[in-house]
Amino acid sequence: EIVLTQSPGTLSLSPGERATLSCRASQSVSSSYLAWYQQKPGQAPRLLIYGASSRATGIPDRFSGSGSGTDFTLTISRLEPEDFAVYYCQQYGSSRYTFGQGTKLEIK
Amino acid sequence: QVQLQESGPGLVKPSETLSLTCAVSGYSISSGYYWGWIRQPPGKGLEWIGSIYHSGSTYYNPSLKSRVTISVDTSKNQFSLKLSSVTAADTAVYYCARDTRGFGEGYFDYWGQGTLVTVSS
Numbered sequence: 001e002i003v004l005t006q007s008p009g010t011l012s013l014s015p016g017e018r019a020t021l022s023c024r025a026s027q028s029v030s031s032s033y034l035a036w037y038q039q040k041p042g043q044a045p046r047l048l049i050y051g052a053s054s055r056a057t058g059i060p061d062r063f064s065g066s067g068s069g070t071d072f073t074l075t076i077s078r079l080e081p082e083d084f085a086v087y088y089c090q091q092y093g094s095s096r097y098t099f100g101q102g103t104k105l106e107i108k
Numbered sequence: 109q110v111q112l113q114e115s116g117p118g119l120v121k122p123s124e125t126l127s128l129t130c131a132v133s134g135y136s137i138s139s140g141y142y143w144g145w146i147r148q149p150p151g152k153g154l155e156w157i158g159s160i161y162h163s164g165s166t167y168y169n170p171s172l173k174s175r176v177t178i179s180v181d182t183s184k185n186q187f188s189l190k191l192s193s194v195t196a197a198d199t200a201v202y203y204c205a206r207d208t209r210g211f212g213e214g215y216f217d218y219w220g221q222g223t224l225v226t227v228s229s
Contacts, residue, residue, distance in 0.1 A: 001170075033214035037154075044203055044219035045154065056217065088154055092214025095167050097144075097156035 002027055004089050004100035012108040019076040021103045023089035028069050033092035036074045040085045110135045112204050112220035120227050126191040130204030138162045138182045142207035145189045147200040159207040194227045
């Protein structure tokens with residue numbers, strides 16, 4: 001099973017700042033099968049990025065994804081108040097899905 | 109617009125079987141895509157449980173495989189989850205979602221709102 005480790009566990013930033021979230025895999029992941037989700041309290045996760053770098057429908061362009069192999073990054077270029085939430089990375093491989101443990105993005 | 113809605117008991121006794129159903133609207137299950145279940149214990153992360161195709165083909169998380177059955181009812185445009193021999197560790201919010209694996213992708217693009225299932229006597 002591929003284990004995804006996200007860092008940092010908590011990121012404290014102010015609106016307008018740039019956020020960089022990391023997702024590291026225990027073995028190589030196909031870039032086609034790496035996704036990012038945003039989850040707010042009491043809500044279901046929302047797909048942000050798929051294929052490591054493609055934005056899902058309706059996702060603002062301040063969200064971007066990059067990376068390959070075992071290291072992937074989600075970048076939010078300029079934080080808006082509504083961006084403070086928990087973010088999960090997810091991989092698909094060997095017919096199964098695994099998720100990272102999440103990064104909480106909180107207002108500083 | 110694709111919409112998913114989970115339903116089922118919110119309280120299940122230990123050792124019994126958890127049963128949930130996901131009703132899909134805005135898209136015919138028979139038109140393609142896999143359909144999956146994901147759970148999230150209170151305050152914790154996400155865990156994929158398993159996915160099913162309209163033909164009945166299934167994939168399960170190996171860690172839960174011995175206790176999980178996912179089935180589909182195309183006539184009602186819904187799919188279901190059964191998890192047997194539950195314990196307190198199975199207490200979680202259970203989500204259903206559309207699984208894109210059948211189209212050469214690997215993510216969940218539409219999710220239900222989730223339903224909390226508590227395992228307690």
